[in-house]
Amino acid sequence: MPDAPARFKDLCLDARDHQATADWWCAALGYVRRPSTEPRDPAWPVPIEDPTGAGPLIWVNPVPEPKTVKNRVHLDVVGDTTALLAAGATLIRARDAEIGWDVLADPEGNEFCCFAPEP
Secondary structure (H helix, E strand, O other): OOOOOOOEEEEEEEEEHHHHHHHHHHHOOOOOEEOOOOOOOOOEEEEEEOOOOOOOOOEEEOOOOOOOOOOOOEEEEEHHHHHHHHOOEEEEEEEOOOOOOOEEOOOOOOOOEEEOOOO
16 A cells, blocks of 8 residues: 555644643543643643553643634543543543434533443
8 A cells, every 4th residue: 555645643622721731631531731841831832741652642732712613633531421521521422322422512512522431
């Protein structure tokens, strides 16, 4: 197969309060802020990473506008919907006969799908 013209690099999320959103996703996913040898300007995007190296690097980017429409790209996670709701997520749509996952939103309104862990 010939070389593809692109390859996946990182995932980016936009947020008005990118610092708080980075912390929320760190807690939700078990991620940490990527260490830096230099001080980071708090106005810059925040890179968060899986400390095990298994997950992708996520950049939480500051934007001035609130989210207004459905995400065209979103995260899928395996997790505990109840715990995510208690941590500040919002239920957009509960799993039902049509879909086998819950659709949630982070505190900034970014949608993500939450699948139940395999038994």
